[in-house]
Amino acid sequence: MSLLNIALTGLNASQKQLEVIGNNISNANTPGYSRQEVILNSANSQFMGVGYIGSGVDVTTIRRLHDAFTTEQMRTDTQLYKGYETYRDNIDQINKLLGDERTGIGPVLSDFFSALQTASDSPGFIPAREAFIGAASVLQDRFNLIYDRMDQQNKLINDQLRSYSGEVNTLASGIAQLNQDIQNAQGDSRRAPPNDLLDKRDEMVRQLSEIVAVDVVVADGNYDVYIGSGQALVIGFEANRLEAQPGVKDPSRSDIVFVSKKERLVITDSINGGQLGGTLKFRNENLDEALNYLGRVAVGVASSFNEQQALGINLFGAFGSDMFTDYNDQALARSRVQYNANNARPNDRVVEVYIRDIGQLSVSDYEMRFTGPRDANYEVVRLTDGEVVSSGVISGERPASVSFDGLEVKMVAGTFQQGDRYVFQPTRGAAKDFDLKLTLPAELAFAMPITGGSSLANQGTGSIDNGVLLDADTKAFAVPGELSPPILVVFESADRYTLLDNTDPLRPRQLQPPMRNLPFTPGIANDMFSNNPGETQVTSYSGWLPKVPFTQAANQPDVWPNNGFNPERITFETIGPDGKPQLLERLSTPGGASAKQVASELNGVPGVTARAFTEVELSKFRDATPPYDPPVPFEVYINGVDITMPGEELGDIQGIFSEGFIKEVPSPLTADFIANRINNSFALQDAGITAKSDGFSVKITSVDGDDIRIEMKGDRPQDVANARGDSFEVSNGQTVFLDSVGADTRGLLTQSRGFDFSDRGPYLYEFTTPYGDKASIELTDNYADADDMLLGIAQKIEAELASQERIKRNDPWLNGADAPGRVDVSIDERGNISFKVVMKMEGQGGTGSQKMTMGGQVDVVMDDGITMTTEPPFGNLFQGSPNAQPTYMGYQFQIDGRPVAGDRFEIGYNKDPSADNRNSERMIDLQTAKLLNGRDGGLNFNDAYSQLIQQIGLSTRQAQINTDTARVSLDQTMAAWQQVSGVNLDEEAARLVRFEQAYNANAQMIRVAQEIFNSLLGAFR
Template sequence: MSDLLNTAITGIRLNQAAMSVIGNNIVNANTEGYSRQSIQQSTNSALKTSAGYLGTGVNIDQIIRHTEKYLQDQVIRDIGTLSEADTYLSQVSQINNLLASEQTNIASYLNNFFDAVNESINDPGSMLGRELLLTQAKQLTSGFKAVESRLQDQNTAVNKQLVGVAENITSLGKQISELNQLIGDAMGNDGRVQPNDMMDQRDMLVRQLGEYVQVNTVDREDGGLDVFIGQGQALVVGSSLQSVKAVPGSTDASRYDLVFESRAGTQVVNKLMTGGQAGALLRFREEALEPAASSLGLLATGVAASINEQNRLGMDLEGSLGGNVFTDVNNAQVARNRVKASMDNLPPADRNLNVTLDDLSQLKASDYELRFTGPGREYTVTRLSDNEVVSQGILPTSYPQTASMDGFSINFEGGSFRSGDRFLLQPTRNGATDLNVQISRAEEFAFASPVRVSASPANQGGAQVLSSSVQDISTDLFDKKGQLDPPLMVRFTSATTYEVLDYSDPANPKALTPPMSNLPFVPGSNNALFPSDPGGQTIVSQGTAVGQIVMGSANNGYPGEQVSVQTTDPETGFIREQRLTLGADESAESMARRLNSLSGVNATAYNSIIMNDFSGAGLELSLNGVNLTDPGFVMPGEATADPVPSPLTADFLRDRINNSPDLKVQGIYAKSDGTNLTINATSGADFKFQVDGDGSFRAGDAAQLVNAPAPGDPALDMTVGGRVDVQLAANSQMQTNQANGVFGSTPSGVSNYLGIQVTMSSGSGPEGQPKAGDSFVIGYNNDATADNRNGSAMLALGDAKLFSDGNQSFQDSYGQLAESVGILTSQARINQNAGESMLRQSMDAMQSVSGVNLEEEAARLIQLEQHYNASARLITLARDLFDVLMRL
C-alpha cells in the first residue's frame, strides 16, 4: 500500500515541478534572452519481488534549457555582422553626403576658380578680373578647409566611439567573468545542477558583446565560458579578464588605437579587432576616412603646387617675376609637420628630418611609416595604404642625407637615429590644412611671360616662333631683376642648323658657356630649341688634339679613344654603362653620329677656323677638294670669272667658299669682316687644305704662320679636325681612356639647362626654310600688361593630367574620391540589408529551439494537469484501499 502511495507522490511532485517550469516559460515568453526550460525525468529504481521488479515511480533529474550552441554562435555572428554594417554605413554615408553636397563640393570650387582665371586673362590688365580671381582663390581654400574640418570632426567622433566601444567591451567582459564564477559555484562539484537563468543572462551578455566585436566562445567543464574577440584575442578565460582601452596613437595622437591592457603591458590590436562596431569603426577609418583625408590633401597640394609653380614662371602686373599664390608646399614648417615621431622612440629627442615634395604625378594618397629596423641605422619606408616597402637602405652618419620615393623626399638633417625608431610620414594628409592664400594684392597674379622673342627685320627665310615659355626661374638666366642674363640670340647657320649666342653685346654676339652650336633644325616640323632636362649637362671637346693645325698630313691627328657613358637610375641606384670606341683620325662629324646612337646622348659636331694676313702674289689654296683660287671659276649669275686678287683677300675667299656647291653639301660656309676669314663647317667635317704657289697666311686661334712650299715641292697638306659637343641626360657622366684625345682625361659637364623653351617651325620648301644668318632675339618682356601667355598656361592646369603618372586632372582626382566613397556606401547598404536578413533567419532558427510557444506550452500544461489528476487519483485509491483494509 505504501508503495502505491509513494509512487503517486513522485508523480505529484514531478507534475507540480513540470507545471511550475511551464508556468515560468509562459510568463517569460516575452523576456529577452530567456530560453525555454523543461524537466528531464527518469524512472526510479524498481524493487525486486517474487513476481518480478516493481516500479517505484518517477524521478526529476534536471531542469534543462533548450538551446543549441551552434545556433547561439550563429546569432552572435549575425548580430556582429549587422552591427558592423549599420555602423559602417552610418559613418561612410556622412562622407558620401559631404563630398556630394553643393555647399562642400570641391569640384564646384575648382570650376569657379578656373572660371575666374579665364575671366582675368581675357583682360590681364584689368583689376576687376584680378580681384574676382583673388576672391575665388580665398573661397577655394575655404572650401577645402570646410571639408577637411568635417573629416577631422568625424575622426574625433570615431575616437570617442572607440573609447565607448572599448569601455563596453571591458564592462561586458567583466560581467561575463563574474557570472562564470557564480555559475561555477552554483553548479557544484558534480556539475549537474545548472543555473539556467544565470546562463541565459550570460548568453545575453555575449550577444551584447557581439554588437561591439566579433566573438567566439568555448565552453568549460566547470560551466564557465571562455570568450575570444576579434581574431582570437582572449577577453575572458574563466573568471580572469583582459581590459580593452582606446588610447591616442604613439605616432599620431589624433588617431586612437585599441589596445589590450594587462600586467605585461599594452598591445595594439587594431588589425585584430574585427566585426561589430569596433571592426566597423577601424575599417571605416582605414578604408574611407583616412583615404578621403589623404586624397583631399593630395588634391589641395596639387592645386597649391601647380598654381604656385606656374605663377612663379610668369611676370606680374608690375613687371616682377611672380611668386606663390598659395602657401609653398615645401615651406620649412610645412615640411617638418609632415613627420610625426613615435612616442616610443628612445631619448634624446634630437632627430631632425622633414618631407619635401618632388613630383606631383608620383604622389600617392597615403601615409608612410619610416622604421629603423636595425642592425645599426638600417631603415625601411612602408606605404601604409598597401603595406608595400617603397624604400630601404642604411642611413650614413654624415648629414644632410636624402632618400626619395613616390614623388617625395625624406631629408635627414641630423640626430641620433637608432634601431627601433619609428616615424609617421604624411606627405599629403594635411594639404587642405596647409592651403592658404599667400598673395595679398591682385596685381601679384603673374599672367605675362617674362620672355619675349623678336625676329630680326632682316630675316630672309620662313622660320617663325610658335611659342615661348619659362620652365624654371631658378637658373642663372633670371638672376638679374628685370632682364635676362644674358639676353640670347638664335641664329641660323643653315636651313637645318642653328646656334644660340650671348647677345649682351649686339655688335659682337658670342658663344655661350657651354656652347650651343650647330644644333639641328628640321624645316616643316616643330623644333624645341633649348635643352629641357633640368639635370642635363654638356661636355665640350677640349682635349689637346682638338682644333690643332696638323701640317703635312691629310689626317686630323686624333689618336682614337674609348668613351663610356654611365647613367644612374635615381630610384634604384642601378648604373647603366654604354661604351663606344672612337677611331684614330675619325672626323667630328662621324663621332657625333655614332655618339648619338647611345641612349641619353645628343652630340653635335662643328668646325671653325680663322684665317688672315694673306700675302704673296701667287698663293694657291684648296679646301676639301675645291680649288678656291681657280682662275676659271665663274660665280653664279655672272658671265665671266672674277680675277684672283693678289694677294688673296678674305672677301674673295668667302665668296668662293659660299658659292661652291661641293662645299655647301659638306655644310661648309665662310664669313668675312674684310680682314679675317672665318670658315665654318656645320657638319663637323675636317678642314683639309692644300697650300701651294707663293705666299703665306696665318691660321687658327694662335695665328700660326703657314708658308707655301718651295718651288718644285709638292703642295702642302694642312688639316684641322672639328669639335664635338655632347649633351648628356640627367644623372649621367662620361669617361675616356685617352688623356690627349678629343675630350681630355676627365671630361666634366656644365649644366645646359636655361629654364626656357622656344618652339619654332618653318616651311619645308626652299622658300619657306630658314636662311643662313636669320636671327631671333630672346629678351625680357618689359611693359607686358596685355600679355596673358602665362595666364593661359595657368588656365590649362584646370584640365591638365597632373596626378597618377599623368593620368588624372583635378576633376578626375576629386571624381575618383567621390566615386570610391560612393561605392563603399553602396556596398555598405547592401551589406546592411544582407545582415538584417541573415540575423532574422538565425534568430528564427534559435527561437525554434529556445523560444517559448504559448500554444505548445498551454497544450503541455493541460497534459500535465491530466497527469497530475491521475497521480492524485492514485493517492485517493491508495487511501480507499487503506480504509478498506482497516475495516477488515
C-alpha cells in the same frame, strides 16, 4: 503506495508545470531567456503480490530548451551584422560628405578653373583677377571643411573606442561573475542547472559579440572568452580589460590595448567583428584612405599652381610667389612623421618628409623600420600593399636621405637605432594645410617672363613663338627684370643656326658654352634649346694655326700638313648604382684627326652627343708690290678646288660652278669674290663647305667638321725695299673680347685716335685665351695716335699669350720676332676691344705654294651625371679636365617655317606683362593635365577626386549589401533560436490548459482517496 500519495505526486508535478509555464509566459519578452520545461519520470513501482503497482510521478528537473550550435551561430551572426552595420553607418557619412555638391570638392574646383579662364581672357583686368582669388578662397574653405569633418569623425571614433572598451570590460566582468555564480549554484553534487544564470551568461556573451568578435570555449562549465588573436578576455572567474590609449604609431588615432595582470598588449590590428571591429575597419580602410586621397588632390593643386606661378611674372614684372601652401615647408615636412612610442631612447631623432614628385605620390602611408643587425639597416614599407619600396643602409652623415614614390625622407639629426619605427603620412593632413597665400590680384603671375621676335629684315618664312619657361631658378634670371643674357638666333644657313649673347646688340658674342652651327629642320617646329636640366657641354679648342705655313716645293710630291691636333685619350665616367663614379667609355683619337672624325667616335658613347664644325677666316688680300717678273697668278685652293680660276678658262659649258658665280677674277682678290666662288662650287657644296663675306673678310665653314685645306700660289716678295708678295691673312675665326675690370673705357676708345692710359687708371682687362685659360693685361701708356695704340695693345696681348703655360707648350702662333702669326686688335664703335690671332700666307713665286690645314671644333654634349677627362693634360684638342658647362637655359622657344641664311630672331625679357596671358593659359591646362597617379597612366584633379568618390561610393554600396545579407542571416538564426528556445505564447497557453486539467484531475483523485479513506473509517465504527 496509497492512492493519496500517488495523487499528491501528480498534483505536485502539475503544480511545477504550471509554475514553469507561468515563468515562461512572464519572461516571454526577456532578452536571452530560454523557454523551460519540467522533466517528469515515473516513480519506482512496488511489488504487491499481484504485480508491480505504480507509485506516482517524480519531477526530475527543470530544463531550459537550448541548442548550443544555434546560440554560437547567433553570436557569429550578431558580430558580423553589427560590424557591417557600424561600418556602413560610418562610411555613409563621408560618402554623403564627398559626393554632395554642397560639400564636395568637384563643383568648387570647376568654379575655380572657370574663374581662372575668365581672368585669363583679360589678363590686365583687376576685377577678373579678384574674382579668381575669391574662387581660390572658396576652394581653400572646401578643402579645410572636408578635412575638419573627417577629423571630427576620427575624434568621434577615438571616443567610441573608449566607450566600447568600457562596455567590453563591464560585460567581461559580468561573465566572469556569472561563471562563479553558476559554479556556486550547481555545487559539488551537480544539482539542477541554474537556468536563469545560464541564460544571463549567454545573453552577456551575445551582447559582447555585438561589440567585438568572440571565441567561447567551455571549460568545466565555465565560459572562457577570447578576442583578437587569442587574447583571453575571460578565464574562469577572472576578467581582463581593454583600454583605449593614444596610438603607438600615431597618437591622434587611439589604439585598443589588452590589459592583464601580466601584460599590456596593443591588439588594434587584430580586432575584428562587432561595433569595435567595424569602427576600426572604417578608420583603417576608408577614413585614412579618404584623407590621403583628398590630401593628394590638395597637394597636386597647390604644388602645380605654385610651380606655374613661379614660372610667370606678375603685373609688377616680378616672378610669381606661391599662390597656395608650400607643402615642402620644413614644419609641414616634419609634421608628416609619426614617431613610434616604443622607439629606443633618447628621443632625439628629427625626420622630415618632402614631396618631390606629385606624379609619383601614392595615397599610402609608409613605415620606416630599422631592421638590424646594424643600427643603420633600414627598410621602408608601403602600408597599402606591404611592398618594400626602399631598403639599405643610411649613411652616418646628417642629413641622410632616401627617396621613393615621389618622396624624399631626410634623417636630419638623432641616434637612429635598430628597432626604431617611423610612420610617414605624406598627404594625411594636406587638406587641412591647404591655404591661399596670395591675396593681391596684381601678384597673379599670368604672364611669361620671356618673349621672342623676328627681325624685320628677315627674308625667309621662319617664325618664332613666344616661348615657355621651364625653370625660373637658373642663371638666366639671376638679375630681376632681365634675361641674362638676351639671346640672338642667327641662321647660318637654311638648316644651321647659332645662338649668341645679345647683351650688346652691336656686339653679339658667343654664349658660354658656345652653341654654334646647331641643326635645324626646315618646315617644322624646332626646339631652340635643350630640355634636359642636367645636360652639360664641353667645347674643344678652336682650330690651330701652324707655326708657319707649309711650303710645297713645285718639283716635289704633293704633301698636305695635318691640322696640328695631338692624339688624345678621352675617358667618360658616369655615376654607378652605388653612387660612385664608374667607367662608361674610354677611347683614343689619332693625331691630326678631323673634328668630324672625333665627333663620330664620341657619338658612339651612350649619353653623349657630339657636334663638329670647322671655321677659317681669310682677310686682307693683297697683290704683290711691285709685281713679280714674270708674274705668277694669285690662286687660292679650298680643299683642292681652284676658286680663283678665270672665267675665260672655264668656257661656256663648265661643271665646276653653279649659275650666278662671278666670272671675272678681281685684282686684288676680295672677300665677296672668294665667298661667291665657294658657295657656287658644286664640289664644295657637296662637301658641306660654305662661306660668308662681310666685305672685309670671308669666313669659310665646314658644317660637318671636315678639315679645311687652304693652298695659295702667287708672287713672292722681291728683294727690294718695301716689297711684298701676294698674300692674305688666316685666322681660325675666333674673336676674343676683352672685358674691362678697371676704369671703363667704353665709349672713349676708337680706331681713329689714340688714348692716354696713364691717366685715371688703372685700365685692367680680362679675357679668356683660345685654350680657355684666364688672362689679363693692364694698359698704362699714352698713345698719341690710333696705330700706335692698336700696336701697343696687340703687343700686350701677345706678351700675355706667350706667358701662358699651355701656349708655351704648343707654341701655335707666336714664335719669336720672325713668326708669321700676330695679334690683330679691333675697337668697335662702343669702344670695346677684341682681337684675333692671324697668320700670313704668301706666294712662293714659281718655286711652289704655301699650304695649311685648319681643324675644327667639337661640342660634346653629355647627359646628367656623365663626366669627361682627357690625356695628356696639356693637349691641344681638349683640356685635361674640361670645364663642363650647363646647356640648360630654363626656357624653350620654337622656330617654325623656312628661315634662310642671315635671318635673325631675338629673345628677351617681357616688358608688358599686362597684355600677356601665356602663363595663365598654362594654369588652365592644369585642369586637364594628368599630374597625379603617374604610375597608372595619370589622373587630372577632377578624375583623382572622382576616383575617391567612386571608391567610397563602391565601399558604401558593398557595405549596405553586406549589412542586408548579414541581417537576413541573423534573422534566420534568431528564428531558429526562437523555434528552439523562444517562448511561444500560444503554445504556452495550450500547455497551461492541459497542465491545469492535469492539476484538477490530481486534485479530484485526492478527493476520491479522501472519500475512500473516510468510508473505511466509517466501516470500523
